[in-house]
Amino acid sequence: MHRPQPDILQNLRHELSNGRMWLDRTVVLAYAAIAGLSVVSFTFLTNLAFAYFERVYHWQGGWAVLLWVPAWTAAIVWATRRFAPTTAGSGIPQVIAALDPAVSEQERSVFVSLRLTVAKLVLGAASFFAGLSVGREGPSVQIAAGVMQHARRWLGPQSGISDHALLVAGGAAGIAAAFNAPLAGVLFAIEELSRRLESRSSGLIITGIVLAGLIGVSFFGNRSYYGVIVVPELNWNALVPGLLVVLACGALGGLFAKVMAASLTGAPERLNLLRARFPIRFAAAGGLMIAVMGLSTGGATFGAGSETVQHMLKGEADVPSMYVTLKFMATWLTAWCGVPGGIFAPSLSIGAGVGHNVSLFMGADIAPALIAIGMAAFLAAVTQAPLTAFIIVMEMIDGHALVLSLMAAAMLASLISRLIARPLYETLALHMVAVLKAAPAPSSPAAPVEAEKPAPPTAP
Structure with a gap:
């Protein structure tokens, strides 16, 4: 026609x-x-x-x-x-x-x-x-x-x-x-x-x-967030350490999402009752624990962790052996205290720490690749958004040589996470909507500030 x-x-x-x-x-x-x-x-x-x-x-x-x-x-x-x-x-x-x-x-x-x-x-x-x-x-x-x-x-x-x-x-x-x-x-x-x-x-x-x-x-500037990493040619020898990074990040990211969702939607009940009754004191206590963790790691767990990741990618970082555990806890406590702040960058630093640890444990000479895979895998496990996770990491490190590896790592880690926890952001959003709908309506439509009083709980 x-x-x-x-x-x-x-x-x-x-x-x-x-x-x-x-x-x-x-x-x-x-x-x-x-x-x-x-x-x-x-x-x-x-x-x-x-x-x-x-x-x-x-x-x-x-x-x-x-x-x-x-x-x-x-x-x-x-x-x-x-x-x-x-x-x-x-x-x-x-x-x-x-x-x-x-x-x-x-x-x-x-x-x-x-x-x-x-x-x-x-x-x-x-x-x-x-x-x-x-x-x-x-x-x-x-x-x-x-x-x-x-x-x-x-x-x-x-x-x-x-x-x-x-x-x-x-x-x-x-x-x-x-x-x-x-x-x-x-x-x-x-x-x-x-x-x-x-x-x-x-x-x-x-x-x-x-x-x-x-x-x-x-x-x-038109530059990568973490610069350009130099990745050696990958072969079958990289399969075992790479798979170990993905499995660890998938399980750890799923656990992180589960703990965050439980803490921010009402469980464990006793601690959240204490948090609801004394929110300022709870925040001060959480802040003190975060400060102690930061001191014990030489300041590595403070902030987003971007500088630590950059040093790891360059092979310059003397990362504390407990970095992953303490960064995990510091990020969770920060969110639980109820301050405004995200988990994307801390998640990338935790994943990078996992890749760094595996490279040291396995004696692998592909540390930058394992760190990048850990970043994509842990972020995908936490958010359960694998496409976004691997594209973010690829653009942040100019890692076009690792496209297939990052994609596979994000997909597998997200799948493992789904066996452990529900999607974190969706769970928190549904809880917020439920709290909003359960709250009493404001006494007057001309009181917009009052409408914000029945606010949802904090979210990571």
Whole structure:
């Protein structure tokens, strides 16, 4: 059957004739750029905050952190509970909860809004200032989603761009700008947030995600997050140590997700009752334990762990033998205390530690490859989003030579994790929605602050 050729001039005339449509597209792309700038600002702020913490840590032999970390942890938890309770934790479960069909348009502001974006930016940076084991990538998702959701008020009723699409675009833009990895942002939108893209606006949404990533590139340069690793040629001798890394990361990541979900949704009951009754004291006690762990590892467990990973990849790090265990515990305690902060970067550092330990144990000369495989495997096990995990690691280390290895590691580790725990972010998001629906309605529709009082529990 003969099909007529497209009329270029007629199609171009049709496209340009709809001024309202182009205005809506411009609004979305402008907000995507603002979302990218917000994440860039958050990155600069967290870097500055952690640099100041390191000055405190190196002052007088580091013992000041035994007072500094508990005091600031308690202060952050107090401020979070007082002013913005739904900024606690990562921010990814909050965005997933806002995307839940059971959550109304009015209720979305409990999880995502411009006010929460500002609060997340400040309180998230304060978590780095305290030296806690947090990452900035999860908070970047909630920060960017809050910016993108605000675009709704400027869009026309016939724009075809839904609140769902704006939230997905914002969350994915946060990942793209934070990791300097636009492709990871697109996959994150499909695999973790939406699991589909609306056909009417998918092109515009993907363009917005890429634009936010380009904003990050323009500030930080077109470079890999962890630099470029040199991987020797892999052969069958790498199979056993590589498989050992994947199995260990899959089991450990599944355990991590299970412990986090249990702690943040009500179990173990006794400790959570104590946490609910004395949240500030609980946070101070947790901060003290995190400070002790940091001192015992020479400061390696403080912060996101990015510098430790970079040193491991270069073969320069004298990583403490208990690094993986203590980083695991420090990240869990940080989230359980209820401070704003993510688990992406700490998860990558834990996985890198597993790969480093296996390379030392097996005497393998492919340590950089095992460290990269551990990063992808542990992140995939925790999030149960294997495609996003392996793409993030590949873009962060410029590891195109390891594409198949990273993909296989992420898939297998995610499968092992699913035998141990349910998907972490989805579990926490469902719990948040359930808590929101079970809470009594505010006495007056004109009291938006009161509507945020029955806030969901913290999320990693």
